[in-house]
Amino acid sequence: MTEGVERVAAKLATTDRPFTGVTVDALSPRIDEIDLDRPLHDTTAVLDELEDVYLRDAVYFHHPRYLAHLNCPVVIPALLGEAVLSAVNSSLDTWDQSAGGTLIERKLVDWTARRIGLGPAADGVFTSGGTQSNLQALLLAREEAKTESLAKLRVFASEVSHFSVQKSAKLLGLGPDAVVPIPVDHDKRLRTVALARELERCTGAGLVPMAVVATAGTTDFGSIDPLPEIAELCERYGTWMHVDAAYGCGLLASLKHRNRIDGIERADSVTVDYHKSFFQPVSSSAVLVRDAATLRHATYHAEYLNPRRMVTERIPNQVDKSLQTTRRFDALKLWMTLRVMGADGIGRLFDEVCDLAAEGFELLSADPRFEVVVAPSLSTLVFRYVPAAVTDPAETDRANLYARKALFASGDAVVAGTKVAGRHYLKFTLLNPETTTADIAAVLDLIAGHAEQYLGESLDRAS
Ligand SMILES: *Cc1c(COP(=O)(O)O)cnc(C)c1O
Numbered sequence: 001m002t003e004g005v006e007r008v009a010a011k012l013a014t015t016d017r018p019f020t021g022v023t024v025d026a027l028s029p030r031i032d033e034i035d036l037d038r039p040l041h042d043t044t045a046v047l048d049e050l051e052d053v054y055l056r057d058a059v060y061f062h063h064p065r066y067l068a069h070l071n072c073p074v075v076i077p078a079l080l081g082e083a084v085l086s087a088v089n090s091s092l093d094t095w096d097q098s099a100g101g102t103l104i105e106r107k108l109v110d111w112t113a114r115r116i117g118l119g120p121a122a123d124g125v126f127t128s129g130g131t132q133s134n135l136q137a138l139l140l141a142r143e144e145a146k147t148e149s150l151a152k153l154r155v156f157a158s159e160v161s162h163f164s165v166q167k168s169a170k171l172l173g174l175g176p177d178a179v180v181p182i183p184v185d186h187d188k189r190l191r192t193v194a195l196a197r198e199l200e201r202c203t204g205a206g207l208v209p210m211a212v213v214a215t216a217g218t219t220d221f222g223s224i225d226p227l228p229e230i231a232e233l234c235e236r237y238g239t240w241m242h243v244d245a246a247y248g249c250g251l252l253a254s255l256k257h258r259n260r261i262d263g264i265e266r267a268d269s270v271t272v273d274y275h276k277s278f279f280q281p282v283s284s285s286a287v288l289v290r291d292a293a294t295l296r297h298a299t300y301h302a303e304y305l306n307p308r309r310m311v312t313e314r315i316p317n318q319v320d321k322s323l324q325t326t327r328r329f330d331a332l333k334l335w336m337t338l339r340v341m342g343a344d345g346i347g348r349l350f351d352e353v354c355d356l357a358a359e360g361f362e363l364l365s366a367d368p369r370f371e372v373v374v375a376p377s378l379s380t381l382v383f384r385y386v387p388a389a390v391t392d393p394a395e396t397d398r399a400n401l402y403a404r405k406a407l408f409a410s411g412d413a414v415v416a417g418t419k420v421a422g423r424h425y426l427k428f429t430l431l432n433p434e435t436t437t438a439d440i441a442a443v444l445d446l447i448a449g450h451a452e453q454y455l456g457e458s459l460d461r462a463s
Contacts, residue, residue, distance in 0.1 A: 018063035021411035064435040065413035067428040081336035085329040092327045093319035105331035115252040117265030123292035125321040130246030131164040133271035133287035141211035141240035143297035157213035158190035188223035211240040217248025222378030227263025243267040250277025253347035284330045295321040352433040353379040379430040385451040397424040403450035413443045
């Protein structure tokens with residue numbers, strides 16, 4: 001164990017790039033040739049092999065030039081929690097498989113619900129991720145909806161909401177048109193005027209508004225939907241308000257920007273991903289609800305696990321509230337983090353990356369080589385290289401796609417991509433407090449260099 005930890009620590013201390021640029025074709029044979037039926041019986045030899053098949057070419061989120069997806073470098077107290085929870089291997093489904101683990105998880109649920117401001121009847125449970133949290137929240141909303149007809153149910157979410165909303169609707173047996181996409185404004189926030197119009201249109205047509213999903217931190221733009229106005233509309237139409245704060249939940253610990261999610265306290269349910277903006281290792285996530293009683297929609301009893309009588313005996317079985325059965329004690333990671341660093345420690349880290357994004361926005365806005373979509377509400381920047389001489393938008397698309405691929409292949413930095421209004425853009429997701437504005441400037445130069453190289457070769461091809 002110690003040798004393994006030391007090797008990983010040494011690796012993290014010496015990686016000079018977020019990625020080696022290894023290709024699928026180069027890596028596959030190395031893994032293919034290993035015969036799983038012929039063990040090495042020697043941990044040191046296996047660690048050497050692991051270097052070859054995984055560690056050397058892994059994608060390293062702790063590197064300051066990994067700027068791609070919603071992945072974070074992890075705080076050390078959480079890593080300690082991870083080691084302890086795996087070694088003890090508690091399962092959080094029932095009290096008789098976890099004891100103190102159950103109480104620790106419940107305390108962290110209460111802590112999170114209090115930070116949100118959900119009120120005295122709030123409850124929740126840890127989940128495997130935002131996708132599962134959104135699914136469970138929408139399950140509760142479906143069960144609370146005032147109709148028997150699944151075909152009549154409608155869920156309203158902005159056109160830039162997370163795709164797990166659609167996946168959940170499908171899993172919940174709703175119709176193919178169940179999710180009504182609501183247009184966003186210039187800042188990529190759900191337009192409440194459009195939401196009001198759709199709610200009115202649907203109820204007028206005899207349909208049942210089952211839930212509005214407000215996104216507090218969209219995956220691409222970090223934009224935060226107008227929560228107080230959405231809460232008003234949900235109240236008026238008697239609709240479940242779910243806030244998907246998978247990304248924006250970091251603001252719950254922020255010392256500077258907490259007000260950006262004001263209104264979240266009016267939600268019926270909230271998704272939080274500690275493994276995004278609380279710097280926790282995957283997995284660590286939760287779904288919170290305003291009214292604990294609504295969690296009964298996920299309750300089933302089994303004689304072999306959580307017989308009904310245990311409820312009257314007041315034995316706390318978290319499986320009564322969860323879609324999972326056997327479940328990791330992920331809460332321990334957050335517990336260790338809060339006990340060692342405190343919430344302010346986390347909030348300061350998240351504030352740093354939000355401030356870094358604001359500085360990155362200034363850099364991009366002042367740079368004629370680039371165009372940036374919106375000023376950041378959290379820590380993402382969506383932008384693209386715009387060649388001065390090119391008028392064909394398809395050529396600009398190809399230059400940006402090429403630059404992203406070439407950068408990935410070089411391993412010098414990793415950035416993400418997305419589409420805005422049908423055109424290809426690049427994206428920085430900034431979740432590493434060790435990334436500096438100098439890193440951002442350097443990566444922009446690399447991107448411009450690759451894009452210019454593509455355009456130069458493209459001119460040669462044409463002539
Ligand atoms: C990441 C994300 C999710 C999904 O969370 P996972 O933990 O990846 O399952 C849901 N909603 C939003 C807004 C997200 O950014």
